[in-house]
Amino acid sequence: MDEHDRWREETRQSWNVATLAHNRHKLDQARWLASGGSPLFPEELELLGDVAGRRLLHLLCNAGQDSLALARLGAKVTGVDLSDEAILAAQNLSTESGIGAEFVRSEAFQYLEHEERRFEVVFSSYGALTWLPDLDRWAQGAARVLEPGGRVVICEFHPLVWSIDAEWRLSKDPYFAPGHRFSAPVEDYVGRSGPALAPMGYRELDAPFHNPHPAHAYQWTLADTVTAVARAGLFIERLTEYPYANGCRVIPSLVEGEGRRLHPPPGVPSVPLMYGLVARR
Numbered sequence: 001m002d003e004h005d006r007w008r009e010e011t012r013q014s015w016n017v018a019t020l021a022h023n024r025h026k027l028d029q030a031r032w033l034a035s036g037g038s039p040l041f042p043e044e045l046e047l048l049g050d051v052a053g054r055r056l057l058h059l060l061c062n063a064g065q066d067s068l069a070l071a072r073l074g075a076k077v078t079g080v081d082l083s084d085e086a087i088l089a090a091q092n093l094s095t096e097s098g099i100g101a102e103f104v105r106s107e108a109f110q111y112l113e114h115e116e117r118r119f120e121v122v123f124s125s126y127g128a129l130t131w132l133p134d135l136d137r138w139a140q141g142a143a144r145v146l147e148p149g150g151r152v153v154i155c156e157f158h159p160l161v162w163s164i165d166a167e168w169r170l171s172k173d174p175y176f177a178p179g180h181r182f183s184a185p186v187e188d189y190v191g192r193s194g195p196a197l198a199p200m201g202y203r204e205l206d207a208p209f210h211n212p213h214p215a216h217a218y219q220w221t222l223a224d225t226v227t228a229v230a231r232a233g234l235f236i237e238r239l240t241e242y243p244y245a246n247g248c249r250v251i252p253s254l255v256e257g258e259g260r261r262l263h264p265p266p267g268v269p270s271v272p273l274m275y276g277l278v279a280r281r
């Protein structure tokens with residue numbers, strides 16, 4: 001096992017522990033999804049367009065709540081994630097909610113480089129790309145599994161958010177550090193975000209959260225991502241920035257507003273906190 005295998009293995013274990021805790025915060029997910037509840041935000045829905053009947057690959061799908069909401073809109077969804085607990089939870093949620101989707105436990109590059117089927121949409125959102133150690137490999141893999149005319153759709157936190165601290169100073173991680181690896185256990189960010197990340201109903205954990213496993217994330221600028229997509233031969237149709245973050249309190253002092261959106265505190269000038277990207281093969 002080389003160091004990259006070890007980092008990926010630690011990341012898998014860290015996500016297993018975190019996913020169990022994140023799901024413990026969320027009440028009665030199956031019934032909520034089955035009765036029409038959806039964790040999706042208007043931004044990704046607008047970027048995706050009509051998904052009915054589309055073969056959609058949801059990369060880094062975690063426990064499948066978004067994947068199943070897309071399936072309920074009529075997409076033929078395959079969700080892929082590294083975490084055993086995430087995929088197990090997604091498969092159970094699919095059975096219990098009665099919403100059909102396929103879930104595969106796999107490392108993203110392994111999946112993209114070996115899958116024989118082709119998709120009309122390759123989608124990722126909210127804290128996905130930062131887990132990938134090589135953006136060219138991701139973009140080339142996504143281009144490989146897309147059928148001609150198919151689209152990559154990304155709705156992501158802007159990488160600038162990892163530089164900003166609670167007092168809104170640029171004291172955290174450097175923005176320009178391509179591929180720099182950050183190692184820390186996956187946190188209980190659902191607990192930090194509350195109902196904004198648990199629209200089905202939120203509860204506190206019974207015991208304090210502790211994750212013994214480090215996870216390894218990577219810093220990519222927005223330009224790194226756009227360039228990787230262009231280098232893979234995809235045609236960039238759209239790049240949008242948003243001055244708020246959906247759902248997750250990626251900076252501790254964000255203030256929740258309407259629609260589970262988190263905004264900078266009053267008096268802070270607007271900066272991009274999310275972006276959307278659509279690129280076509």
Ligand SMILES: C[S@@+](CC[C@H](N)C(=O)[O-])C[C@H]1O[C@@H](n2cnc3c(N)ncnc32)[C@H](O)[C@@H]1O
Pocket residue numbers: 008011012015060061062063064065066067080081082083086106107108109124125126127128131132
């Ligand atoms: C923040 S979550 C993504 C959440 C997602 N937006 C959703 O719909 O819930 C990040 C996910 O990436 C997965 N992950 C991390 N590294 C991965 C890799 N190399 N290949 C596949 N999945 C990976 C983790 O297991 C975790 O479930």
